[in-house]
Amino acid sequence: MAQQSHNKPVGDESLEEWEKIGFGGFGDVYKARHKTWRFDVAIKILRRDVCTSPSLWDEASVMSRTSCPSVLRLYGTYKGFLPIGGExxxxxxxxxxxxxxxxxxxxxxxxxxxxxxxxxGPPPWPLVCRLANQVALGINCLHQLNLMHHDLKPSNVLLDADLNAKLADFGLSRVSTSCMVPKRETGRPYGSYKYMPPEAFNLSYQPVRSFDIYSYGILLWSIISGKEPYPSNNSELVENGVTRGDRPCLKEFVEKKEGGLNELVALMRQCWHHDPSKRPLIENVHKTTEAVFSKQKNGIHDAVGQVLRVPKAPIGNQPCERTMPNDTVDYRSPIQKAPISNQPCERTMPNDTVDYRSPIQIQDPIRVSPREMSWAEKGKFVDDNRSELIGKVTSVMEITDRLGEMVHNDARQTMKILSIPNSMRELYKSLHSGGDEVKAAFYDALKELHPELVEQLGG
Structure with a gap:
């Protein structure tokens, strides 16, 4: 089907089978069936109390200018009244x-x-290489059109049925800046701070293409490792570390023997260089990822099949980012936590000298006896038993209530209208974002409400 003009609205009469599938600071995302096109579409609605429509059309304008297999397609615009219930x-x-x-x-x-x-954890290696290449291809498409993304991160890289990657929410950081509380009122920048370059924390900074290159370097680290960079969810601590030269730790990659890993590690270091002028152009980034993926193509079919056999999480077409009003995310346990544990061990100074520091070892503040599990052990239990817990835990909302502010209110409201297993999946998203502290709090609540299940699973 040809790409539709974003000037042609799609009305309620054309849509059925509405289902809410995502939310964030911008608003909500729904899946709906288009009656005449005969396929599902995603509909992104901006919250009235957060944004005005011009910002939405800014994003539509960007999407309408791109025609690239690695950039999300725009079919049109929506205007109507969202269903309150049913169809x-x-x-x-x-x-x-x-x-x-x-x-x-x-x-x-x-x-x-x-x-x-x-x-x-991370995807199979051939899929890692394809994701890295497709994201680079999408950025290259935008940059060749003199466009920038400004908000690269794992939740803004979407996957089709065959796990091909497409960029979404490009320009969202500009939308967020214009729609949320102005910088001058908070004194802090907006954006996904763990993927922002050091120069972006200067309030007078105006983004250029090297912003995307830095973000791609951090995103590449996440794709290879299968996790979020930096253990702390305190934006000020992350900002201070990044501006000093801290970068995600590369120590865990030393034992990996996959073909092309050295090239990708060298690439991410170039991309996250402290000096924006020394970061590579996107066409050179793509040349590297294309060469690495070309050597892994023969394994992509098996890699995709391996992932598709894993039970799928609930549909989530758009980022389900839980952001606080000032875009500072801090899912802290009521227990006082240490400032930072497991500090990133790579530091890239302005002169690009690299300091490989071992992770800082901090006594676990909640360890009360030799038999008490640490945060990391509880977090591992929660991760290892995800499928079993989703299928067997029934008191999801009771656990959520005990977690309090560690679960964002948007997630809490969504969980109330979902089935128990899907509510549990939604809760897991909050656990993943909050790190081991939140997983430990979840474990404690789970053990109190479902002691036999925890014991059965070896906890």
Missing amino acids: TVQRRPEGETSQEGLVMEFMERGSVQSLFEELS
Whole structure:
């Protein structure tokens, strides 16, 4: 089907089978069936209290200018009244305005972020190489059109049914900056801070293409490792570390023997160089990833099949990012936590000298006896038993209540309307974002409410 013009609205009369599949600071994302096109689409709706429609059309304008297999397709725009329940569109009181949104390609397998959660780690190596190459291809497409993404991270790399990657939410950082509380009121920058270059923490900074290159380097580290960079969810600590030269630790890659790993590690170091002028151009980045993937192509079929055999998490076409009003995410346990544990062990100074420091060993603050499990041990239990817990835990909302503010209110509201297994999957997304501290708090609540299950699983 040819790409639709974003000037042609899609109305309620064309859509059925609505289902909410994602949310974030921008608003909500739904899956719906287009009656005449006969396939599913994703519809992104901006919250009325957060953004005005021009920012939505800015994103539509960017999407309409791209025609690349690694960039999400725009089919049109939406204007109508969202269904309150079921498939029937409810008529609103007279005078209430309709809502507007983008009608986009629906990505069946969610995002790279949700893939990490399903696998509890990195994808098979051939798939890692293809993801790295497809993301680079998407950025190259944008940069050749003099466009920038500004918000590269795992949740903004979406996956189709065959696990091909496509960039989404490009320009979202500009949308967020214009729609949320201005920088001058908070004194802090917006964006996905763990993927932001050091110069971006200067409030007068204006993004250029080297911003995307740095973010790609951190994203590449995440794709290879299967996890989020930096253990701390305190934006100020991360900012201070990044501006000092800290980068994600490469020590764990030393034991990996996959073909092309050395090339990708060298590439990510070039991309996250402290000096923006010394970062490579995207066409050179893509040449490297293309060469690495060309040597792994023969294994891609088996790699994709291996992943597709893993039970799939609930549909999540768009990023389900839980952001605080000032975009500072901090899922801290009520227990006082140490400032940082497991500090990143690579430091890239302005002169590009690299300091391989061992992870800082900090006494676990909640260890009360030799038999008490550490945060890391509890986190591992929660990760290792994900499938069993999703299938057997019934008191999801009771656990959520005990976690308190560690679970974002948007996630809590979504969980209330889902089935118990899907609510549990939604809760797991919060656990993954919060790190071992939140997983440990989840474990404690789980052990109190389901002691026999925890014992049965070896906890």
